[in-house]
Amino acid sequence: MTKADTPNLQDKPGILSCDFEVRGKIPKEAFELFALAQAKIVGIRGYITRVSEDCYRGVLQGEGKVIEAFKQLIATAGEYVAAIKEFIIKNLKVIKEYTYEAFEVRAM
Template identity: 75%
Template structure:
């Protein structure tokens, strides 16, 4: 069985907030990822992804190559990738900015 991984991610770009958040959640759920996404400024989203490493990479590729967002997204950075024993999130969701 593939190793469970967890990472932080950051997406920069001018994307339509509600549509983009719904798209990101739908893609993550389709892939079986867990974690969250939250908008921290007008052009920046941050969050956590948990799942198999190759699935996290697939999510990154899906987001950065999606036709409606490919021109808007400037960068998608994955940081602090590490192996985990157990998932700490039940699913993938949008978290409101604190």
């Protein structure tokens, strides 16, 4: 799997928001449920949506260490590790307050 150049999220203070993209041949229903469960476990907010057969996009909001934990859980999950080619984080910024109540799967 390739890794995008992302800053060390663990060192970022406060609440962060970022766009993310997951690319690969990922089974739709199982992956969406898995992402939803992992987000709930780590306490991340935002959403994920399937934009094409091999791409999901969404928004993540949480502390840097929480975003990093979610990324690691998704990228290293045994059942998806062979399917996921990239997990890209972009447009990282500090926000004053959350704009999402929870994490959800959105239809395109």
